[in-house]
Amino acid sequence: MxxxxxxxxxxxxxxxxxxxxxxxxxxxxxxxxxxxxxxxxxxxxxxxxxxxxxxxxxxxxxxxxxxxxxxxxLNGACPASYIYSRFTNQCLRRFWSPIMTYPAAKTLCMDNSGHLAFIRSQEENRQAAIVARNETLWIGLERDPGDEWHWTNGQSLGSYVNWNSTRIGDDRIYGKMFGFGRWGTYGSTGALRALCEIDV
Missing domain, CATH: 3.50.4.10 (Hepatocyte Growth Factor)
Known part of the structure; x- marks a missing residue:
């Protein structure tokens, strides 16, 4: 129903x-x-x-x-504060909390039964950008210095990526999504709001 x-x-x-x-x-x-x-x-x-x-x-x-x-x-798997996209099968929420470091954003999402958003297709990226409301937010991209990027669950990025043209510096170990949908990188001192996802 x-x-x-x-x-x-x-x-x-x-x-x-x-x-x-x-x-x-x-x-x-x-x-x-x-x-x-x-x-x-x-x-x-x-x-x-x-x-x-x-x-x-x-x-x-x-x-x-x-x-x-x-x-x-509506989907019962999504709390009322999240939106549900049947097209991408995602529960997403942009948290209005004060800006925070990546580890704090990761913890915030986990405390709310989810994780920083994973983006695995152009459609998911479009839906995430709509929820971001033109603001740069943390997403679930991370790496150890010098290593490959992966999602916070350890999975590789897969076939879809949407990097901005500037990804420099070995100290950039966390991923963000600009409000227009491109992805960027940030160091450990960066502070943004979180885009959280709950698996359906």
Whole structure:
């Protein structure tokens, strides 16, 4: 059984709404039946909807359309403070806590039943960048000086990487994601906020 949560009102894109869908419940059913759908916009005046594969947050820049409601799919594996993306199968949260070192961010995520976010595909990177809200955040990349980069669970990066062009210095042992989605490196004195993930 799938359920949805009303996150905010407003509209994010100029993408056309679905035709032939007249009720909010029909829009929810259409989203459930589309394996790539994580959320939907519903226009209460025209009774039309738009399915979306990513999950947005209320601070995203919205068009001024208070008649458009935005609903996100819920998953019991994600605490209420996390967003769930069915498209990428992730529970993600950007913590608003004060900026902190990488080890402190890693501990914060673990204390909240998760880990710093792993990004294994372009789609996951896009969803993470949406949650980052244009801020540079810690992600689960680390290495010992001179060694290869890996995720905090010890797995190698795999086939998908999104490094920024500047990755210099053997003292740079922790990974971050810029708000626009590229990855960068930081030394042990760096301080940022955390992007945490809970495995579904």
């Amino acid at each position: 799938f359920t949805f949560s009303l996150l905010f009102t407003g509209f994010l894109t100029d993408t056309p709404f679905l035709s032939g869908v007249a009720l909010k419940s029909e829009c929810a059913v259409a989203c459930v039946n589309d394996a790539n759908c994580s959320s939907f916009f519903y226009d209460v005046n025209t009774q039309a909807c738009y399915l979306e594969k990513y999950v947005f947050v209320s601070s995203d820049k919205l068009q001024t359309r208070s008649d458009v409601q935005y609903f996100s799919l």
